[in-house]
Amino acid sequence: MTPAGGHWSAPHHPTPVHATIRVPGSKSHTARALVLAALANAPTTIRGALDSRDTTLMARALTSLGAGVERDGDVWRVAPLDPAAMEPTTVECGLAGTVMRFVAALAATGACPIRFTGDEAALARPMGPLLDALSSMGVRVEYEGDAGHLPFTVTGPARVPASATVRVDASASSQFLSALLLASPLLADPLRIEADGNVVSMPHVRLTVEAMRERGLDVTDAGPGRWLVRPGRAAGESVDIEPDLTNAGVFLAAAHLTGGTVRIPDWPRATAQAGDAWRDLFTRLGARLRWVEGALELTGPGVGTYDGLDIDMSDHGELVPTLAAVLLHARTPSHLRGIAHLRGHETDRLAALVDQIHALGGGAREKADGLVIIPTPLHGAALEARQDHRLATFAALVALVVPGVQLDDVGATSKTLPGFTRLWEMCVSGHRGT
Template sequence: MAEENTWTAPVAGGRVEGDVRVPGSKSITNRAYVLAALSAGPTLVREPLDSRDARLMLAALAELGATSEHTADGVLVQPLTRGTGEVSVALGNAGTVARFTPPLAALGARTVHFDGDTAIRRRPVAPLLAALSALGADIDDGGRGAPPFTVRGHGGLRGGAVDLDSSASSQFLSALLLAAPAFDAGATVRLTGRPPSEPHIAMTLDMLRRFGAVPERDGVEFHVPATTLSLTDYSVEPDLSTAAPFVVAPLAVGGTVRIAGWPKETTQPGDWLRSLVRELGAEVTLDERGLTVTGAGRLPGAELDLHEVGELTPVIAALLCFADGPSLISGVAHLRGHETDRLAALATELSALGGDVTETTDGLRIRPATLHGGTFHTYDDHRLVMAGAVLGLRAPGVRVENPGTVGKTFPGFVRAWEDLLAARECAHEF
């Protein structure tokens, strides 16, 4: 019986050649929207990502009193207002919305109900809610430590010092730091567990500085004093993690791909891809035109600690299924609490298509095997759609379930991927 709502990922059949432009970073876009809402005046956010998560963030901010409008130059975000009443925030399955907006709700005077997709109720948020409560927020989560929950705003938040276990998600820490300039006493956050993704923490600190805050860090202690934020204009970088399938394609099948607009300096964790593909044998050039990757279509096995760049795991795991030797991905136990349990999903789906992939305590073990076609289930996870596309480069008949899920970060991904493969065919016509 034919599978409903699937996309048959195109097979490369040879070297890939082409230029790709990816949309703005989701992580930067949603941080920029939050900081803009906390600023003293309107902020124009240029080249933001337009995706489900970004729209959910703008809608959430509107419910909290920070309206926005799309202009020819970007999105103009107005400062938060402290209105009264009762509102509801739709979280979808957006971790940044679920974690970044509750502190803002505590700053206002509204009663705010938070809930979203079934999947968001499984994603951890309890340490953040506990920390907010310790800082003076009035939160009712029914003891669940997860959505649905309610934040009752009382016109501001005391702030101060708090301990935080951010080991399940660096977004817990970022949520407190982003809002801290608006707390009466700022915030001093002491980490009690090692957070994943140091690059995302660095991103948060960098963006706070750009908006006028003065964050300080001393090891596991972070301090952000109360201050007035202000930035009239902010430009969003391309999303380097979203570029991952395009960056690794030449390693899987050979060829050259250029990602336009790749920044020379960035805090994005996706920039790690440059060193990864070089380690796996690709030629890499970064210049004013962007990042150019040339691969030979063969790659060795590898042992990779992806703790700081866990969001790249699905695409990297799919790529390593084509390696000549065994591979080990470690440091990513926290992926069990992402959009889905990514480790279980990857082990199950890659193995179902002929791969030899098993879970470890904190990652995946991948051994060489011959892949074949079939349905690749994606569990409403955008990164799994991208992983399925990479598998399809060399395994004919990979049917990727629910490709529209990729709209979370790159609504035009399927078209861009097909265009890259079509460009390869044109490049090799006589």
């Protein structure tokens, strides 16, 4: 039996993988849909919602603030909350950046103390820029440990500053911007939000703005890195969640590495998801992609048949661990730039990837803003998830074409892709159902 968590001998399958894999709903879409449903003017039905640790924590957090959430499989029904009726509570964030950031901004629109805490590893995740922005809006922020990190308490209500503008440094996480955007319609007056410096993972901000506009909220582009949000309540309606394209990349990569063919049903032709960048990335790496019966199909070239990449990944940092597993088998070195912010994810992803690649006998080194990968012959190794779902799926990909790879905690995948081991075995065994 495949373990739900714990030690895992990852499947080795160097021959071509041929499968059709239906990927669960997008974590990013589900998180935003839940927050907007909690802020709506009427109940909302969310179809295709991802049921994972992160989204469960989001639902519990919103419930603790006064929303109602009922689940029936992947259909979730949400009754909106009233910020004026919030009561003091503690929000458990786990390792979910969306919870600690989106819900903190939402909680700041109420008038009572809301405490935020999380897993031990979450205490290292950056929160300072968002909390500084909330402080500039009159919110009281009290830290229990290091400033700018969990645990902390916010006490609102947030108010639009006299300048009608709030600035936030989003160079460490685009979620700081998304948090302010999502909460600002609850304010009494229009708010201009401005990003200081470079914004990483910009597609996630565009996803937030698109989701808000689809629900009838008034968000105006006011120039590069600037938005004007007017007061209002989101429309309560039925929302359909797209498949998680970032997670889908792992299954496409299986075909890429083995020279097989994998189909992902319901891949949207147009989407704001950052994971849609896989289509361009795999094409650049020699894969053939086409649309077949509403699915995206990738046929891979196999290991050692494609050149590496020199590419800015600042907009697509979530894709880096999976991309790194593919680039280990390129013919030439790769340089992934613009990803210094990955040091502040579930773990320091740059250091962790270098460590795991070295354990496999591969060549890699950190740069100030990224990662250099130097393809060399690899061997089996015991790899560490470090509580990071992306490192766990990195190990699964490596194991396909490198024998003897073991992972200490495959359960880390439950953060965004519960049932990963079942889906992975379906992929490796040639599942063709839909």
